[in-house]
Amino acid sequence: MQSPYKSRKGVRSSAVAYASKRDLTPEGIFDFFLPCPRGLEVALAEEVTALAAHSSTLRAGTPTPGGLPVQGTLTDAMRLNLHCRLPSRVLLLGGSCRYADAEDIYHLARDLGWEQWFDVTQALRVDVTAERSPLESIKFAALRVKDGICDRFRALTGERPDVDTAHPDVRIHLHLREVDALLYLDTSGEPLFKRGWRSEHGAAPLKEHLAAGLLKLSGWTPRDVLFDPLCGSGTLVIEAAQIAANRAPGLNRSFGFEVLRGFDPSAWAALREAARQAVRPVAPGQFFAADIDPANVRMTLDNARRAGVGGAIAAQQGDVIDAVPPVDAAALPAGQSAWLISNPPYDARIAPEGQAADDFAPQLARVLKQRFAGWHVGLLAADLHWDRALRLKPRRRIVLFNGPIECRLMLFEMLAGSARGQV
Numbered sequence: 127m128q129s130p131y132k133s134r135k136g137v138r139s140s141a142v143a144y145a146s147k148r149d150l151t152p153e154g155i156f157d158f159f160l161p162c163p164r165g166l167e168v169a170l171a172e173e174v175t176a177l178a179a180h181s182s183t184l185r186a187g188t189p190t191p192g193g194l195p196v197q198g199t200l201t202d203a204m205r206l207n208l209h210c211r212l213p214s215r216v217l218l219l220g221g222s223c224r225y226a227d228a229e230d231i232y233h234l235a236r237d238l239g240w241e242q243w244f245d246v247t248q249a250l251r252v253d254v255t256a257e258r259s260p261l262e263s264i265k266f267a268a269l270r271v272k273d274g275i276c277d278r279f280r281a282l283t284g285e286r287p288d289v290d291t292a293h294p295d296v297r298i299h300l301h302l303r304e305v306d307a308l309l310y311l312d313t314s315g316e317p318l319f320k321r322g323w324r325s326e327h328g329a330a331p332l333k334e335h336l337a338a339g340l341l342k343l344s345g346w347t348p349r350d351v352l353f354d355p356l357c358g359s360g361t362l363v364i365e366a367a368q369i370a371a372n373r374a375p376g377l378n379r380s381f382g383f384e385v386l387r388g389f390d391p392s393a394w395a396a397l398r399e400a401a402r403q404a405v406r407p408v409a410p411g412q413f414f415a416a417d418i419d420p421a422n423v424r425m426t427l428d429n430a431r432r433a434g435v436g437g438a439i440a441a442q443q444g445d446v447i448d449a450v451p452p453v454d455a456a457a458l459p460a461g462q463s464a465w466l467i468s469n470p471p472y473d474a475r476i477a478p479e480g481q482a483a484d485d486f487a488p489q490l491a492r493v494l495k496q497r498f499a500g501w502h503v504g505l506l507a508a509d510l511h512w513d514r515a516l517r518l519k520p521r522r523r524i525v526l527f528n529g530p531i532e533c534r535l536m537l538f539e540m541l542a543g544s545a546r547g548q549v
């Protein structure tokens with residue numbers, strides 16, 4: 127991949143074009159970065175490592191705060207997009223350079239061989255993230271990336287690609303570290319937590335990758351029963367039922383890589399078909415949801431149907447304060463446990479219906495202690511000391527970020543044969 131430009135002293139010498147060093151063949155190995163909610167990095171490494179059992183070329187790197195570096199082929203990128211529940215994107219590293227100002231970043235963008243991946247008729251969007259960047263305006267740096275790409279295409283073809291922030295064909299990500307700028311080509315398109323089944327939103331839906339993370343970090347397994355008595359749009363039970371059904375999260379949606387050059391449509395069709403064949407039926411009686419708002423119950427059932435797990439989920443209207451266990455935990459066969467996992471309305475976004483926020487935690491704790499003996503409980507709270515309001519001692523408190531909001535996943539064991547819910 128050749129630059130149509132002369133080198134610029136100082137910058138070109140430090141620019142590294144990773145993607146351009148490799149042939150665009152199915153065997154070529156690329157560097158990827160998979161961003162994920164902070165707190166899920168190690169779980170993501172385990173997810174990618176499990177997927178790597180099906181590919182001799184896919185390798186998880188060492189988790190870093192906010193994501194995971196991965197190496198693999200373009201077919202592995204399709205695999206990651208189709209099967210991974212925890213990342214928000216699969217970003218292909220195009221190149222990087224040391225930078226002092228936005229002009230260095232302009233030259234990096236201008237020197238990478240974007241024409242190998244897309245053409246001038248495809249509309250662009252450039253996003254930027256930064257950690258400790260000394261630049262005054264990271265938005266201006268993103269603008270210079272766009273200029274660099276457009277100038278490159280103009281030099282090659284006489285035309286510039288359009289920018290379309292709402293419906294781009296191609297997304298580019300600029301990540302600014304303190305001294306390094308990294309440019310990525312997004313292979314996902316819409317973020318991966320958009321699984322393609324959500325048509326309506328509850329007041330504060332959990333993002334699907336965070337829901338999958340709660341399930342993974344709590345210790346829930348695909349054999350176990352799950353009850354979310356504050357289900358909202360049903361994200362947790364839908365995610366869990368899809369996992370139990372071995373239903374790939376990306377089966378219902380399209381991806382950015384489908385419009386990029388270098389991706390192999392027949393390999394993609396084969397991966398999708400194999401994923402479809404791997405889906406197994408889930409019998410009713412394992413996944414239960416409830417919400418005080420009947421509209422949310424309807425939304426959960428509609429979402430579940432669109433997610434391909436409609437038959438697996440029972441949902442009903444009800445106040446959590448009146449909730450009773452949908453199964454007897456003591457009567458479950460060996461190897462199957464009962465889990466109540468939820469994100470209660472702990473913060474200012476939603477007040478629990480019909481009660482003062484201060485009353486809600488102790489009432490919920492009483493319900494758990496008195497009626498859910500033998501259950502494992504996982505509650506996500508943005509109030510870092512919500513366990514104090516509950517007056518329950520968690521077995522574990524796991525640090526997680528819901529976007530920028532620091533949260534705790536609090537895990538409790540409700541002891542069988544006791545009114546006390548702590549270990």
Ligand SMILES: C[S@@+](CC[C@H](N)C(=O)[O-])C[C@H]1O[C@@H](n2cnc3c(N)ncnc32)[C@H](O)[C@@H]1O
Binds near residue numbers: 445
């Ligand atoms: C933070 S939202 C849960 C979001 C859900 N995890 C999702 O992904 O859409 C909390 C939910 O609790 C419900 N809720 C509030 N008070 C309730 C109560 N007393 N009993 C049952 N549900 C309640 C609200 O209607 C809301 O849907």
